[in-house]
Amino acid sequence: MRQSQAAVLERYTVLTGDFTTEPYETGWAAEARWFVRVLESSTPDTKVVFTTQVSPDGLHWCDAEGQEQTAQGEGLVSWPVREFGQWLRIRGSVEGADRSAKVLIYLTLKD
Amino acid sequence: MGSPTSDTTMDTAIAGHLRRAMLDADPVLSRYNPLSRILVFDQFNSGTHGWTELIGNHDGEGNLDTVDDHMRDFRPPQLSSCTFFDVGTHGAMTGTYALKVATRPVTGHTAVAIRRLTMAKKGRVQFETYFTYKAEAASEENGASTQAGAGDWDGNIHPSEQQFGAFTIATDICDDRGERYHTVMRYQNTDLDNQFTRRWMYPVVPEPTPREHLEGKAKLAATDDFTAPNPQDWRQIGESQSFCYNEVPTKVNWHYLRWQIDTEARKNIELQVNDRVYDLRDVPVPVYEERYDSLDNLLNFYVSARTHTGVRNFLFLDSVLVSVDW
Numbered sequence: 001m002r003q004s005q006a007a008v009l010e011r012y013t014v015l016t017g018d019f020t021t022e023p024y025e026t027g028w029a030a031e032a033r034w035f036v037r038v039l040e041s042s043t044p045d046t047k048v049v050f051t052t053q054v055s056p057d058g059l060h061w062c063d064a065e066g067q068e069q070t071a072q073g074e075g076l077v078s079w080p081v082r083e084f085g086q087w088l089r090i091r092g093s094v095e096g097a098d099r100s101a102k103v104l105i106y107l108t109l110k111d
Numbered sequence: 112m113g114s115p116t117s118d119t120t121m122d123t124a125i126a127g128h129l130r131r132a133m134l135d136a137d138p139v140l141s142r143y144n145p146l147s148r149i150l151v152f153d154q155f156n157s158g159t160h161g162w163t164e165l166i167g168n169h170d171g172e173g174n175l176d177t178v179d180d181h182m183r184d185f186r187p188p189q190l191s192s193c194t195f196f197d198v199g200t201h202g203a204m205t206g207t208y209a210l211k212v213a214t215r216p217v218t219g220h221t222a223v224a225i226r227r228l229t230m231a232k233k234g235r236v237q238f239e240t241y242f243t244y245k246a247e248a249a250s251e252e253n254g255a256s257t258q259a260g261a262g263d264w265d266g267n268i269h270p271s272e273q274q275f276g277a278f279t280i281a282t283d284i285c286d287d288r289g290e291r292y293h294t295v296m297r298y299q300n301t302d303l304d305n306q307f308t309r310r311w312m313y314p315v316v317p318e319p320t321p322r323e324h325l326e327g328k329a330k331l332a333a334t335d336d337f338t339a340p341n342p343q344d345w346r347q348i349g350e351s352q353s354f355c356y357n358e359v360p361t362k363v364n365w366h367y368l369r370w371q372i373d374t375e376a377r378k379n380i381e382l383q384v385n386d387r388v389y390d391l392r393d394v395p396v397p398v399y400e401e402r403y404d405s406l407d408n409l410l411n412f413y414v415s416a417r418t419h420t421g422v423r424n425f426l427f428l429d430s431v432l433v434s435v436d437w
Contacts, residue, residue, distance in 0.1 A: 003158050007187035011166075012175045022215060025189040027200075028208060057196035059250035086194050104175075 219334030260305035289402030314339030
């Protein structure tokens with residue numbers, strides 16, 4: 001049977017401006033999928049953009065291949081990642097100086 | 112011909128030798144000293160084995176804003192290949208993966224992983240593990256080399272060693288009458304001023320619970336030391352103990368730990384860590400005054416890492432074995 005794991009990297013966190021999630025080790029997994037639940041947003045058109053980042057050592061990061069993802073208002077967004085090496089995190093930004101979004105961020109992994 | 116009593120004694124001795132010989136013949140188990148029944152044996156090459164992030168309790172609607180501030184960000188444990196910037200993958204003691212408990216780079220942040228079991232009978236319970244601990248290596252982004260605790264590098268002791276705060280192993284136990292208590296062992300590597308203390312400690316008060324918070328008896332801030340928030344409530348056990356941190360944050364040496372308690376007597380018994388054995392029979396076990404429902408025969412184990420500076424702290428477990436004399 002294949003191994004799998006789900007981790008909650010942010011829980012009811014209120015995001016503003018630029019942010020990164022904590023590093024998470026994923027070397028054992030072959031596939032990953034991010035899920036971001038926006039529980040509250042400061043306005044219905046508040047946008048949060050997300051970019052997956054990869055790292056060889058958990059210290060130095062670059063953007064992974066793939067599209068930038070956007071959440072607008074409340075709801076659930078998700079995107080897959082493959083061939084990511086040892087670590088994953090999200091680099092993101094809440095657009096607008098006075099905007100915020102309260103989120104749950106899940107990383108799901110499978111070998 | 113011997114008496115029935117001496118025959119029984121001899122049979123017991125032979126059974127003990129046979130059992131130990133069988134353990135010794137197993138390259139995986141021979142490094143452990145289990146009691147008569149192995150309850151769990153966790154090697155993290157095959158998953159997390161039930162070790163998960165500890166979280167406080169939430170309301171009937173699933174609103175996680177109702178979780179206590181200090182119990183909502185204990186971080187998910189990671190399956191770690193112990194990979195570092197200088198050598199790549201170090202690997203665990205057994206195979207590639209260890210369980211890693213990692214704090215945020217925030218002074219006072221605690222990361223906690225928990226394993227949830229129950230008791231089929233009261234008696235002796237023993238927790239064994241091979242572990243190691245590290246502060247995160249420095250990078251331009253994390254700025255660890257300029258965080259509190261960083262000092263000069265003398266070619267031997269690395270500045271990062273003073274940036275590791277403490278790790279803790281503990282239980283959460285409730286008997287069938289609702290009487291609840293924790294047994295707790297903490298290795299404090301540095302004090303809150305990032306000075307080496309390198310000592311084992313235990314708290315003399317029970318940990319504040321979500322119910323006590325709901326009843327207005329306790330309110331902790333997000334980075335408070337949830338096990339026992341007041342530093343005055345901790346006592347040292349025996350002499351201080353130094354470990355082979357091995358000079359830099361990227362070299363991993365594994366240490367043996369064996370901790371035995373008695374859930375019948377509600378007492379600590381003994382802690383062995385490498386070459387040291389601490390007699391814990393006089394270490395008190397504080398009990399909650401109130402009785403708890405819904406926790407009959409609770410037997411949880413948790414491990415935590417706590418940073419005393421703005422640097423991530425890591426506790427790695429190669430494997431865990433819990434055994435009982437039931």
